[in-house]
Amino acid sequence: MTDQSLIRARGLVKRFGDFTAVDGIDLDVARGEAFGFLGPNGAGKSSTMRMIGCVSTPTAGELSILGLDPVKDGTRIRSRLGVCPQLDNLDPDLTVRENLTTYARYFGISRAAAKQRALELLEFVQLADRAESKVEPLSGGMKRRLTIARAMVNEPELVLLDEPTTGLDPQARHLLWERLFRLKQQGVTLVLTTHYMDEAEQLCDRLVVMDAGKIVAEGSPRALIETYSTREVVELRFGESPLEGFRDKLVGIGERTDVLPDRVLLYADDGDAAVNEVHRRELAPSGVLVRRSTLEDVFLHLTGRTLVD
């Protein structure tokens, strides 16, 4: 199994001076998998991605990518990776098409092949009609799609996507997810980071929850929810505050409660039954919402904090 791993890390550490950004993590990513890092800003996701992308040297621990050592074989590894970094770095003065063809040349792809490849990829990311446009006037979602197209130019075995949809509107995100899903179906191994739990649920076969440089949980989205949360969650709002007083009043309903500044979360396998009990105790919430458990709840439970603030 291990020799099948595209990414294998043991006790991987990244320090910047005294500060430890990645604090001894273990990873195994198999070929064909869509693997995610879910965590809030500052968790160490990008630092990890940059080590995997062989542009940042691990401070300690073991790391192997495609069975090779990133320190010795960085160039060889990078030639087989596709990278979509957190900050866009497209060439603003080149056209959409030139961004792909010049990048292809870095991989030693012939001019004719680069041209052909650019045509196919622009078709794939639905930017064919913008081929001769400059990059600057493109929307955020289009730039992201172009960056993903650029990452695919060398037909990589492994694609790294650092927060691919951060800052995009819902429609642009859905279009991007749909394209990434296609890549996954084509057998490309995807590794992505996100602080959106819906993105992780949509795209990832398996993910790790990261917080303060450490992996706090690992599994498929469904397994994580089953392990760390209940089937349903009841969100209760009350006219008054602080809400801390409700903790005692809610004892015995569901499995757990979390008191947040603006609402109380009740974890229960049967949400409706829990709501009935709340009403029976005459607690008179001003708002009640019963919903399915999400990775957000898992994260809150594991770290005591919310993902997106």
Added chain:
Amino acid sequence: MAHPMMATLERELTLYRRLWQASVFSSFLLPLLFVLSIGVGVGSYVDANGGLGGVDYLSYIAPGVVITTAFQIGIGESTFPVLGGFKWTRSYQAMRSAPVEPWHMVGGHLLYLMFRGVIATIAFLIIVGSFGAMHSWWAPATIPVAALVTVSVAGPVTALAASIVDDSYFSLLFRFGVIPATLFSGVFFPVDQLPEVVRPLAYASPLWHGVVLSREATLGWPTPWPTWVHVAYLIVWTAIGVALANWRFRKRLED
């Protein structure tokens, strides 16, 4: 298979094809206007007093101005464009994610500037040649001299641009480096006319070495020191500059 250094050169050439109009004024028209107005205008007074070293003033300054143009291209194109590649467009970080090493980026950049220096020089030589300022069949040797001057100054400036985050250093470089060098490296008048104490500064400047080599080519004037010494001096600057730039690129791109 294309070498990654050639790929980074290709990118610069693609950008140039898009943006060349912006550089026409500073790289071609300005030096030409300069040399014609000063050479012909100021020259009429200088020539009325017997010229300079036995040639008309236009012929005297033309080889100096052509090398100055190469010198300024080498410096100017290594300031904001290089800093911007790290800071604004992040093109160097983009190359780094591909299998492009820092020395490929530095090499591609310097090859591109050689190209820029060479085409500016060729255009200039043809035009001032038509005004009769070329007095030797060696005049085309100015082209490799210009290329060498371009990279000799582009290397250290590229290293500087890769080391800083704040572009205010560039105005210091222009004020205390480029402008004095342009005025006092023997382009407009012989270095012997400078006070003795500041002459060594002219001798230290790569521009002066380029200018005397260029005059050897276009006027057939012997160089103050053996030709190979002037060439070697420029090669040393180039070698040190390339090493510094490689080192700074590596540092900037690793973490």
